[in-house]
Amino acid sequence: MLRPERREVFLARQVVHDLAATAMEVRQAAARRLWQDGEHLLLDDWLLECVCPGAVALTADWSLIAERDADTVLVLGEIVAAAVGEMPAERDQEVLSRRLGLYDQPAQTLEKVAEALGISRERVRQLQTRAIRRLANTAVPAVRKLRQILAELSCVERVPPEAGPSSAERLLDLSDVLLPSVAPRQAIPLLARLAGADKVRADNLAAEASTIRILRHETARREAVRQRRIERATRRWTALAGEINWFGAPEPAPMRTELDTLREEEGIDRGRFGVWHCPKRVIQLLSFAPQIAYYQEQPLAISYQFAGQQRTYYPDILAATEDGRCILIEVKPVYEMAMAVNVAKYQAVEEFCRSRGWGLVATDGNRTRRLLEHRTVDPQLENALTAALDAQGELTWPQVRAAASSLPMDTLGLGSLILKHGWVWHCRPYRLRLAPLPDCLGTPSEPIVPTPEYLPSRAVPEATATCIALPSPEEIEAARTPAGGWPRQQLATWGIPWPPPKGWKQQLIARWKAAQPEKPGS
Numbered sequence: 106m107l108r109p110e111r112r113e114v115f116l117a118r119q120v121v122h123d124l125a126a127t128a129m130e131v132r133q134a135a136a137r138r139l140w141q142d143g144e145h146l147l148l149d150d151w152l153l154e155c156v157c158p159g160a161v162a163l164t165a166d167w168s169l170i171a172e173r174d175a176d177t178v179l180v181l182g183e184i185v186a187a188a189v190g191e192m193p194a195e196r197d198q199e200v201l202s203r204r205l206g207l208y209d210q211p212a213q214t215l216e217k218v219a220e221a222l223g224i225s226r227e228r229v230r231q232l233q234t235r236a237i238r239r240l241a242n243t244a245v246p247a248v249r250k251l252r253q254i255l256a257e258l259s260c261v262e263r264v265p266p267e268a269g270p271s272s273a274e275r276l277l278d279l280s281d282v283l284l285p286s287v288a289p290r291q292a293i294p295l296l297a298r299l300a301g302a303d304k305v306r307a308d309n310l311a312a313e314a315s316t317i318r319i320l321r322h323e324t325a326r327r328e329a330v331r332q333r334r335i336e337r338a339t340r341r342w343t344a345l346a347g348e349i350n351w352f353g354a355p356e357p358a359p360m361r362t363e364l365d366t367l368r369e370e371e372g373i374d375r376g377r378f379g380v381w382h383c384p385k386r387v388i389q390l391l392s393f394a395p396q397i398a399y400y401q402e403q404p405l406a407i408s409y410q411f412a413g414q415q416r417t418y419y420p421d422i423l424a425a426t427e428d429g430r431c432i433l434i435e436v437k438p439v440y441e442m443a444m445a446v447n448v449a450k451y452q453a454v455e456e457f458c459r460s461r462g463w464g465l466v467a468t469d470g471n472r473t474r475r476l477l478e479h480r481t482v483d484p485q486l487e488n489a490l491t492a493a494l495d496a497q498g499e500l501t502w503p504q505v506r507a508a509a510s511s512l513p514m515d516t517l518g519l520g521s522l523i524l525k526h527g528w529v530w531h532c533r534p535y536r537l538r539l540a541p542l543p544d545c546l547g548t549p550s551e552p553i554v555p556t557p558e559y560l561p562s563r564a565v566p567e568a569t570a571t572c573i574a575l576p577s578p579e580e581i582e583a584a585r586t587p588a589g590g591w592p593r594q595q596l597a598t599w600g601i602p603w604p605p606p607k608g609w610k611q612q613l614i615a616r617w618k619a620a621q622p623e624k625p626g627s
Contacts, residue, residue: 120148120246127155153246156191157183160250165257167269170278178282181254185283187247188240197236204233205295206286241298255279255300261310262301273313276300280314289318331393338393341471346396348473349432349466352459358423358431359604361399386470387436391424400424405433406593406603409453411446417597418450433458435467435474442467442474443520445529457602480521486512487522494528494539502535574598575617581610 115121124132135154139146142162150161159180169177186208189201203221206212215233219226240248256262259275270278273293280292293314297307391400403419410416422434433454441447451467451474458465467474486509493500493508500508505519523530527540576584576599584595593603601609 118148120152123152124148124155127152131155149246149249153187153250156187156247157250160184160187160247163250163254165254167258167275170258170275170282173282181283184247184251184254188243188245188251191245191247192236192240192243194236194239196232197239200229200232201236201240204287204291205284212284212286212288212291237295237298252299252301255296259296259300261297261306271313271317273310274317276310277314277317289314334389334393335395338390339395341390342394342396345390345466345468345473348468348475349464350455350458351462351464352455353462355430355462357429358425358463359404361401361425384436384470387422387434387468390470391422396426398425398427405457406597407453407457408597408600408602409449411449415598415600417594418453420454430464431461432464432466435465436469437467438469439472439474439476440516440520442477443523443530445531448524460606477517477521477524480517482518482521483512486514486518490519490522490537491526494537499536499538501537505535505537575613575620577617578614581613 132151132155135151135158136146138158139150139154139161154161157180159176160183163177163180163184166177185205189198189205189207192198192201199222200218202208203210203213203218204215213221215226215229219229222229241252258279260266260272261276265271265275269275276293276296277289279296280287280289283296284292290311293311294304294307297310298304302310391397401423403421404423405420407418407420408415409418420433421436424432424434426432435442435451435454437447442451455465457463489508489510489512490500490505493504497504506514520530522528523537529538529540530536581591584591586592591605596603596605599613601613
């Protein structure tokens with residue numbers, strides 16, 4: 106029992122009056138919860154638990170705020186309402202309640218509050234400033250708990266953890282959680298002041314948070330654009346995948362690091378002939394399609410013959426899919442796919458893919474080579490051009506137009522006929538000829554696609570392979586680089602694709618020995 110004088114002091118405390126004014130069942134329920142949690146009962150905690158159940162046990166765990174934990178958000182919102190409701194001046198309560206959007210009403214501007222209270226806008230601003238100052242200095246339990254939680258969560262009085270967000274970012278998230286209907290430029294200074302910051306620091310934090318908010322909106326906008334691009338790329342790749350030609354048993358794609366190394370080794374040689382630019386729509390497709398694991402531009406060197414010369418071609422793109430398959434992608438306008446040089450390149454790449462079980466597709470980013478291969482052409486136009494070529498052997502562009510006469514003809518239809526009949530088409534200047542005879546020593550413009558002997562035996566006629574100068578074992582060893590390997594250009598002249606397959610050297614020597622004339626008497 107307390108002595109009379111101590112009892113009088115105890116009963117005079119404001120917290121005791123507030124507890125006495127609370128309903129009996131509310132006091133008893135709050136007391137039971139606190140006693141079960143810690144087996145002690147403090148008057149301030151008891152009153153706070155009566156006003157805002159769960160506030161005493163609330164911890165300053167930022168992860169709960171970042172995850173928008175429902176229980177934590179509910180209790181924090183109730184603490185804010187209880188803190189404003191415990192202010193002694195009714196005018197202060199009225200102004201802050203309207204400005205903060207409490208009691209199920211949206212946050213109001215200074216003009217709206219002034220109109221509702223019948224005072225000027227400037228007077229509302231003054232009352233708000235005074236109310237915030239009083240709220241920051243009030244000692245009632247709800248306000249003290251609010252200040253404690255805000256100080257620990259926002260870290261305005263200490264350095265935030267290195268792995269966590271800054272104080273401005275924390276205040277921005279807290280304003281979104283506690284005062285969702287209040288503009289951040291108004292909510293953040295209020296929360297910063299309650300957390301213990303002075304006016305200057307509160308204003309600086311609000312300015313920093315405003316910048317962060319703009320950056321977040323821009324990041325969200327970019328992410329939305331990225332997601333839309335991914336969705337479009339997924340649809341486009343799904344359609345393009347149905348046009349891929351697959352050959353034999355699939356082999357895995359080269360490792361990405363290996364492709365990067367090969368690219369660096371060959372970058373100088375390719376640069377001599379100008380810089381290659383892949384259409385932007387194709388790069389975007391491969392960059393955003395989730396089915397693509399990685400890709401490399403111009404990753405390989407493939408040897409082929411055209412116009413009587415040995416040449417090296419770099420396929421446009423190698424793409425590796427998520428399921429481990431490899432695809433070579435030729436990127437060209439559809440109408441150019443029927444040109445003689447491009448037909449020779451495509452045949453060489455096709456044979457290369459056939460030997461490795463890779464896929465091959467020629468596309469302009471939207472349409473593929475199959476558009477030409479399966480395009481329907483007017484039979485009258487086909488017959489007219491065939492007759493003109495049979496009669497003259499070679500047609501110029503004016504002669505092609507004259508042969509077509511008044512029949513409708515477009516570039517894609519003409520390209521379809523070229524691929525169908527195996528005609529040879531050159532441009533600049535325009536020449537259209539019949540398919541050449543399979544003779545290794547044909548005309549200079551005749552496209553000849555060699556197939557190395559180490560590839561499957563479905564290769565071109567044997568005479569084609571003899572067009573490649575076969576080196577002797579001594580010449581092969583003499584062509585080694587100081588690093589112990591062979592340059593790509595040298596391998597290309599021997600008809601060896603890049604990367605060279607296993608056993609290429611032994612097979613090349615065997616071919617050289619087989620081509621040597623027999624010695625007399627042997």
